[in-house]
Amino acid sequence: MRRDAPLTAEAQLLAPLWQPKPTTVRSQPQKQDKVDKYNEVKHLEYDNDISSLALGFVPFPFTSGGGITYNTMDAPEARRFSTSTAERVGLLKSHDNAAKQRQYGAIPDPSDIESLLGGEGTTEELGTTAGQEAKLLLKYSVPLMGTYLLQYSFSLVTIFVVGHIGTDELGAVSLATMTANITGLAIYEGLATSLDTLCAQAYGSGKKTMVGLHLQRMILFMLAVTIPIGAIWLCSGWILAALVPEKAIAHLAGYYLSLLLAGAPGYAIFEAGKRFTQAQGLFNASLFVLLIATPINIALNYVFVFVLDWDLTGAALATVLSNNLLPLLLWIYVYFVNPSSLECWGGFTKAAFTNWGPMAKLAVPGIVMVETEWLAFDILTFSTSYLSTAHLAAQSIVMTLAVAIYHVPFSVGVAVSTRLGNLIGAGSLSAARTATKTYILTFLAIGLIDFTFLTACRNTLPKAFTSDPEVVSIVATVLPLLAAFQFADSTTALVNALLRGLEEFESLRTGLEGEKGRSKT
Structure with a gap:
């Protein structure tokens, strides 16, 4: 049984995850030759691993009326930024990403990004609270959980039916x-x-x-x-x-x-x-x-x-x-x-x-x-x-439960990495710190809930899959160990999500700084 099943609607679900109101910041006048040089750039390399299947979306600034306007993902010119899955890291390293980036919209002017990265312009700090972050995670994680469970449901249904x-x-x-x-x-x-x-x-x-x-x-x-x-x-x-x-x-x-x-x-x-x-x-x-x-x-x-x-x-x-x-x-x-x-x-x-x-x-x-x-x-x-044979049947049930339950922290992690990348990308570090504290508490709560659920239901859950008393006994014995594993796994999902959120913006920043350096030569 595998943990990630390819799920493909997460982009649709997470596209509106962060939609800040348009904010205009000061920008230095652009020189046409600099714009032309930048437009010749064919390639901005990045290689994000999002630990299975998810697409990250990062809003980027675009010039408008002499300043920079932060467009939401609903805007036609907003650039959509896709990340690779763990299975595709090696695959994408050896290939040009330029076309794939062009697929998702226009490439912004480097001087605009310079303001975002702490250049001569300034950005408006976005505010957030723990309650707002919790509501966002709840709103966008629940549909993701449903999507991933649907993708895994064929195996889940088969094990449930055959067990009887x-x-x-x-x-x-x-x-x-x-x-x-x-x-x-x-x-x-x-x-x-x-x-x-x-x-x-x-x-x-x-x-x-x-x-x-x-x-x-x-x-x-x-x-x-x-x-x-x-x-x-x-x-x-x-x-x-x-x-x-x-x-x-x-x-x-x-x-x-x-x-x-x-x-x-x-x-x-x-x-x-x-x-x-x-x-x-x-x-x-x-x-x-x-x-x-x-x-x-x-x-x-x-x-x-x-x-x-x-x-x-x-x-x-x-x-x-x-x-x-x-x-x-x-x-x-x-x-x-x-x-x-x-x-x-x-x-x-x-x-x-x-x-x-x-x-x-x-x-x-x-x-x-x-x-x-x-x-x-x-x-x-x-x-x-x-x-x-009884142990083999029990292993099937245990792995089915493990994969199904893991979809909870994994789904929340997809939302976390996207939201954190958006906040850092906007330069709202204070909001990012507040959000991170909320995420830590959220994943600890998820781990405790999973642990409590598996431990409390260790004698009843196996009976939903089989009526064989020997198999039920084996599964009931193993479930407390699975509960401890799920608690640790939820912590791992948190760390992966935070690192993906940080990497999402860092990889872009590094690539843009390199392009700006070449444009000066």
Whole structure:
């Protein structure tokens, strides 16, 4: 089980996170030659790691009437500033970010930024209180939690349903999910990371139909990769039987994977399709899809498993149909809800069958990053299989709870890093200090709530997933340890959020100072 599932509506949710009233500050007269030199700049390097998936937004000043006006993100000229995920750090280091930056709006004049960074101009200090910061976090974190939980809900529903079938089935699904993650799903997501660069650069440079061409190439490439992945999944019963002591569980997991293979193309196409919409700034597309697909997935699981009594076969078929529904819903969104995005689709072309090499090379770092992250968690499931079937089933429940609960501090952390970066970017250091104190108390409270919840419900939570007394006993024994881990993990989420907020502005400041130095030569 993995901790971050790609979530894509956070940009839509956080765009209005900070919208200060327009404030005008003094600026020195601009020399045209300095403006011309700056306009020739093609590249401002930054490389932000936001620990999974989130996009940061930083408002920048723009000149207006001889002064600097701080525009909110609703303003058309406001510049949107995207950050990379942990899986894409290596990927983006080797690529030009200029096009991606141009995608999100105009580049401000360096002398304007000089005022922001403490040059000859001055900025107006923004005021805030602990209560205001708490309200902001509550307002924007709750929708994010819902989005991330929706993205994780397919796995959550499967574990919940299969747990009520039997212990062997729950252990088999846990083993099958681990195998699917490592040998298939992580590869798809790693491949899709190359589109974060390719599609963004194509869209930002004005070559909009190239966005659709990159999508076609990636879909065809993913379908080709599905052939060896499918061979592994079809043979997984024998492979797992040679690796784990529980032979019956291994063959049951192989059977589940053989059924799951039918949903692999849908999963792959959806991962590629998400990048097609994200490159155009349509960050609410995935949320639209998930809001429809999640209840359908729940209904399919209920009907197939409990009404038709198809047991493990029903759970697998529900997942297959849900995965194949995702790209269909995304197409409906693009074609009917936001047809303007079709300007990036130039139609099917034979060129999609050529020039796969650069795309594949670009995807390798993404695959490595995603694989190592997923493997770090899934290796626990593999190790547990050497204990007993009951322990394997218990591990599945514990990891499901751990990932689900972590979405709370992680979602708040996304809002924190964006808000803190905005305050520091505006030069409001006093407000940033006040906000940071509020964030510390907030995350301590989250950690205590998680700890108390898991400890108090250690005997009742397992029963929601399984009726096997042995599995319930094992989970109840482990949950206090998970509670302590979640408290520490919430603290880690806080530190990561604060560092991201600081890095968000620092990386921009460093790049701009370098550009200003070159403009003087």
